[in-house]
Amino acid sequence: MRRFTIEERRARLARRHLLADGPKPDVAGATAQLVGLHATDPATPYLTLWARLPGFGVDDLDHALYEARSVAKHLAMRRTLWVFATADLGLVQPSCSDRVADNERRRLVADLEKSGVTDDGGAWLAAASAAVLGHLAENGATGAKGLRDALPQLAGHYDPAPGKTWGGATPVAPRVLTVLGAQGRIVRGPNDGTWTTSRPRWALTPDWLPGAAAQPALETARATLVRKWLRTFGPATLTDITWWFGNTKAWARAAVGETGAVQVEIDPQGTVGYALPDDLDPEPAVEPWCALLPGLDVTTMGWQARDWYLGAHREQVFDRNGNAGPTAWCDGRVVGGWRQDADGRVEVQLLTDVGATAHESLQRKADELTEWLDGVRIKPRFPSPLSRSADA
Numbered sequence: 001m002r003r004f005t006i007e008e009r010r011a012r013l014a015r016r017h018l019l020a021d022g023p024k025p026d027v028a029g030a031t032a033q034l035v036g037l038h039a040t041d042p043a044t045p046y047l048t049l050w051a052r053l054p055g056f057g058v059d060d061l062d063h064a065l066y067e068a069r070s071v072a073k074h075l076a077m078r079r080t081l082w083v084f085a086t087a088d089l090g091l092v093q094p095s096c097s098d099r100v101a102d103n104e105r106r107r108l109v110a111d112l113e114k115s116g117v118t119d120d121g122g123a124w125l126a127a128a129s130a131a132v133l134g135h136l137a138e139n140g141a142t143g144a145k146g147l148r149d150a151l152p153q154l155a156g157h158y159d160p161a162p163g164k165t166w167g168g169a170t171p172v173a174p175r176v177l178t179v180l181g182a183q184g185r186i187v188r189g190p191n192d193g194t195w196t197t198s199r200p201r202w203a204l205t206p207d208w209l210p211g212a213a214a215q216p217a218l219e220t221a222r223a224t225l226v227r228k229w230l231r232t233f234g235p236a237t238l239t240d241i242t243w244w245f246g247n248t249k250a251w252a253r254a255a256v257g258e259t260g261a262v263q264v265e266i267d268p269q270g271t272v273g274y275a276l277p278d279d280l281d282p283e284p285a286v287e288p289w290c291a292l293l294p295g296l297d298v299t300t301m302g303w304q305a306r307d308w309y310l311g312a313h314r315e316q317v318f319d320r321n322g323n324a325g326p327t328a329w330c331d332g333r334v335v336g337g338w339r340q341d342a343d344g345r346v347e348v349q350l351l352t353d354v355g356a357t358a359h360e361s362l363q364r365k366a367d368e369l370t371e372w373l374d375g376v377r378i379k380p381r382f383p384s385p386l387s388r389s390a391d392a
Contacts, residue, residue, distance in 0.1 A: 010332025325384025
């Protein structure tokens with residue numbers, strides 16, 4: 001059985017996650033290679049691409065999202081908002097988003113009935129959905145507020161946490177848009193906010209993405225998508241696959257079988273994992289490298305078992321809910337984090353001694369990021385204990 005060392009996994013991470021020196025694709029190509037970019041925090045995909053693509057600017061992703069439309073935002077695995085290559089949406093929808101859409105629809109129907117908005121949540125949602133689709137067909141891309149103002153079918157409130165301080169009357173309209181988006185019937189179009197905020201106008205998917213690929217059958221879509229994932233993230237355990245795709249172990253086992261992946265051993269314990277049968281060659285070492293990655297970066301969040309690149313730093317760089325804050329990397333391992341000081345300068349927060357050369361490289365990255373941000377303040381949606389620390 002092929003055995004992958006930690007050193008090999010770190011070298012694969014560097015190359016396949018576009019963090020080592022070498023040829024770099026365009027925005028859509030990078031997004032496809034990483035399978036998807038976390039976008040729950042609006043700034044994350046921009047900073048993810050800045051860390052990987054030399055010369056990247058905000059306009060590059062904006063162009064890909066809103067003009068070329070070679071990438072698009074979509075709700076998928078683990079009910080997370082992602083940026084995907086448009087060419088991959090046909091794989092993502094049946095593999096991941098349909099499950100999310102079904103869960104969101106059932107929860108919304110139950111809450112509509114429990115809150116007294118209607119006695120028939122399914123019929124109410126069908127009517128509200130039809131109203132949204134009709135309005136977008138007639139008027140084009142429209143923001144959530146514009147839809148609420150124009151459509152009485154979206155009226156209604158529910159209480160997400162009765163008796164709790166964070167509860168209270170909450171409009172149901174955004175959840176209708178969430179369901180329609182997860183179903184792939186509408187898509188986030190132009191953003192009326194800045195690159196660090198999210199104020200999308202919603203559009204009909206066929207209108208916004210007329211060239212989107214057709215959806216294959218579930219088994220074909222799942223096998224193709226998991227094969228792409230293993231090419232970038234493998235070797236990986238069944239638990240990693242289950243977690244990343246937000247599905248069951250039975251789903252993950254079926255996917256592994258469909259890909260033809262073979263069992264391998266993963267150091268340090270010789271854990272059983274999976275890799276593609278044509279992807280077992282020894283991985284050459286890479287030149288020393290370092291990177292500053294944003295909160296929720298796809299690499300930091302890439303595996304459920306993270307000790308091989310996190311070491312002892314999990315509690316400092318992840319919050320209690322498993323969300324990663326900004327991280328500093330050297331040679332395939334997390335060595336700390338980063339934040340901005342009162343003047344907006346990026347500060348590296350080291351948790352381990354990396355040596356003088358790597359420290360200087362990280363400081364150069366910090367200076368480059370400071371210049372690139374040009375005064376824009378980044379406030380991670382899920383700050384880690386390290387990024388909140390006042391004396392780190």
